[in-house]
Amino acid sequence: MQIGNRIKIERQKRHMSQKELAQDICSQTLISRVEKGEIGLGTDILYKISQRLGLPIQSFFNESDIADKKLFVHNQRQILAMLCGQDYLSLQAIIQTELKRTDLSELEVLFYHWVDSQLVFYIDHDHEESISQLTELLDKATAIENRKLEAFVAYSIGVIYTKINDELKATSYLKRAQLVSKKLDDFRLNVDIMYHLGRNQHLLHRNGEAIKTLTDCIDLLVAKESIYHLGEVLYERGNTLFEMGMSEDALEDMTGSQVVYRLQQNSSNVFFTKERIQRIESDLKK
Template identity: 25%
Template structure:
């Protein structure tokens, strides 16, 4: 049994949530017990493990897996490898990785995650139709254990993908329905794990893009401003340059003040350069050069 890995994971999740050992132990056990669990010195009782899981907002199955399976670290490496290729849109590589890695059937969350990514990869490679992909993704949402699928916000990522596919195939009302549903259910909640905001800000950006394409510039501008604000609040700056770019475009369409438009595009360029995003640096210099003097 892998006590050491369980203890390290509890410590990592607790730290990510900004929680002390004393706060985690409150109404569960003593701080000393938490310390010994994190050090891998003792096995937690099942009721203690359940309470810890609830407090750290993860399914208890995740911790149980760490106690009974030795491949937890390998699973984490697999996820990181796949997510790297996902960012590169290398869907053939994703399919190859998944096919060459046999996953224990008891690792329910990882199997759901890989099933989701296979659907996405098959869709973008045109192996399945948009309708088939959406149907499969909805099945994952509808028939999975809700505690399990909420781990690492997989349910939000799947809903966001459904919205994206609707948008890419011209079904804008359905797309906006899913974006708005996600944001309404989650955006204004006070989550202690700020990683969720990375996902929610991505949803907000996708919505902003759709609104701009619909020429609803006022609402697109409002959405862009909200994205900028939330990005700064959560220190998730990866999309702030794109939000600023959309803000500048909306102000142009709405005949905003030239001085404000210039300032917005200069801020966007600053973030593109700071984050070393050559595609966006080139695009803004080429398309908005007159505002960057």
């Protein structure tokens, strides 16, 4: 069956109108045209529809769909968003389907292998195999002089080493990623790298380096008028300042972090910052 028919069947099973399915995702007209088989769907829209219907995205396609290029629009940005959203099983289905295509460029193949290599860690929990695949991919990215892919892969290796508590190796790869990313116009990538690098520098007790990295990150966020990762960066700098005995400055950062989390309606992080603020205030009273 076509994707549109599947969407229609699943929608009707739930007694859901086209308008209800489309709400905050796309237009009702788009849903109508998709269900009639007039147009295909992009990865981002198909993913959101699958979430609205409470279904994994892989349930919308099978082996016979692979040859249909209208299955979904090739959209790297949305794949990155899904990776950040941690919907790893759905993402794995998309990547495995895409890798079976015969019309992919060399760069597209490398991009999909980069995502797939990370899923080895996040799904199979095999950090050695994941790092091995990513390291091989890093060499390829360097060889073809694709700086963006090189930065992404080095960053990913750094994050995995962070998650397995090897801060020294994490810092090494994150510094490499930072060196390459400085030449790229990718705001979020630069923020992600600086946040994780500063965090690892703090864990290694390289507090002076950590403060500089995190401050540079905050300056970039302020210049872009963005709160992306701002709560986390302020929290991390506040922790570092507190460890350095600069409690007043630490309190200012923690309070700022809490404000950001409240704006984001992130109740769990508001709770954590509240506890940290109370500890710092108690230290100041001594």
